Amino acid sequence: MKQITAKDIDSMEQRFRALFVNSLSGFKSANLVGTVSDEGVDNLAIVSSVFHIGANPPLMGMITRPHTVRRDSLENLRATGFYTFNHVHSGMLKQAHQTSARYEADVSEFDAVGLTPFHSDTVKAPYVREARLRIGLQLEEIKPLEINQTELVIGRIVEVFVDDQVIAGDGFIDLEALETVAISSLDSYHSASSLGRLTYAKPDKQPEFFG
Amino acid sequence: MKQITAKDIDSMEQRFRALFVNSLSGFKSANLVGTVSDEGVDNLAIVSSVFHIGANPPLMGMITRPHTVRRDSLENLRATGFYTFNHVHSGMLKQAHQTSARYEADVSEFDAVGLTPFHSDTVKAPYVREARLRIGLQLEEIKPLEINQTELVIGRIVEVFVDDQVIAGDGFIDLEALETVAISSLDSYHSASSLGRLTYAKPDKQPEFFG
Numbered sequence: 001m002k003q004i005t006a007k008d009i010d011s012m013e014q015r016f017r018a019l020f021v022n023s024l025s026g027f028k029s030a031n032l033v034g035t036v037s038d039e040g041v042d043n044l045a046i047v048s049s050v051f052h053i054g055a056n057p058p059l060m061g062m063i064t065r066p067h068t069v070r071r072d073s074l075e076n077l078r079a080t081g082f083y084t085f086n087h088v089h090s091g092m093l094k095q096a097h098q099t100s101a102r103y104e105a106d107v108s109e110f111d112a113v114g115l116t117p118f119h120s121d122t123v124k125a126p127y128v129r130e131a132r133l134r135i136g137l138q139l140e141e142i143k144p145l146e147i148n149q150t151e152l153v154i155g156r157i158v159e160v161f162v163d164d165q166v167i168a169g170d171g172f173i174d175l176e177a178l179e180t181v182a183i184s185s186l187d188s189y190h191s192a193s194s195l196g197r198l199t200y201a202k203p204d205k206q207p208e209f210f211g
Numbered sequence: 212m213k214q215i216t217a218k219d220i221d222s223m224e225q226r227f228r229a230l231f232v233n234s235l236s237g238f239k240s241a242n243l244v245g246t247v248s249d250e251g252v253d254n255l256a257i258v259s260s261v262f263h264i265g266a267n268p269p270l271m272g273m274i275t276r277p278h279t280v281r282r283d284s285l286e287n288l289r290a291t292g293f294y295t296f297n298h299v300h301s302g303m304l305k306q307a308h309q310t311s312a313r314y315e316a317d318v319s320e321f322d323a324v325g326l327t328p329f330h331s332d333t334v335k336a337p338y339v340r341e342a343r344l345r346i347g348l349q350l351e352e353i354k355p356l357e358i359n360q361t362e363l364v365i366g367r368i369v370e371v372f373v374d375d376q377v378i379a380g381d382g383f384i385d386l387e388a389l390e391t392v393a394i395s396s397l398d399s400y401h402s403a404s405s406l407g408r409l410t411y412a413k414p415d416k417q418p419e420f421f422g
Contacts, residue, residue, distance in 0.1 A: 029237025
């Protein structure tokens, strides 16, 4: 195996480094973040930086890019207090990816890429009708990460839309049945194939596959 | 689609809620965190909460559980200032999962589950020899998330060990070639199958698959 040092990473060409370092975090979730501006323009942006923070209360996190780039999603959710996460499935991959193009602030990515907004009574932000798992969030906190001028956005889950056929008896959601995709690095998409679920680990016994 | 409200989530049985809410963050990376205690006992723990924070400087984040549970990894990395992330591949799945059993603080999970420590000169923490992608990190910051008593651990990448055959000419690492797995919910493991990489999105053109 090759040893790649901090100095090697530092001397990489910028795009090479971005692809390389973004690969190190492994497989990541693919979500479309839905928001609406004060002017009523819907915004949609694909992100690979959504993660679990806690189940009780139900909290999710997202890392946003530095202040130096225009970030409609962040400005919108700061203003309205609401946003949505919509799982990307394989049938909507190109449209989802295309939301990362730099459209002007007055253009709705829904129109630009061909996806359909869906509204609920609870959340002041658009969902993606085509998505098979949709999560509505209320903004709790934006924590600046001074170390690299990014921000951690923490939201509380206020509602979830999903076909309840894919929820197992123990609460597990079968994401493969929804054809939810994973992302690696910056631009690579993957479908998932189950290797199984493993039983709760205890010191005195071996885990077994089930489900 | 069924609407599941915050109230519904709140009234779920605890283990059901944990499996359900942990499913919402989609596919997650599977890493073994390696640390060593002041007494020289190696520790290894599987986590699904590792994520990308930035490429320049190269930073990764991890969310740890509340202070109410014993957390050897966090205490160790706080004391030494170093830790490792080791990608879990399908050939070491049961051993990796088994590290989540509650072994006593004086037991090395390496011995208990049958994995092999590997040391470098740079990082004061054990790597997993069986892992095919290993990342050494220096602790930068531990940010308390007061909202649910978890903590965000931010580290700077100081070295990476990987077979350089899997690094593409543009910096992309082929994680499927390494058989790196993904996690969904709390206990489900998945292999990945490429759907392709998509070209950099621009407003005036459609993305195309490549690679």
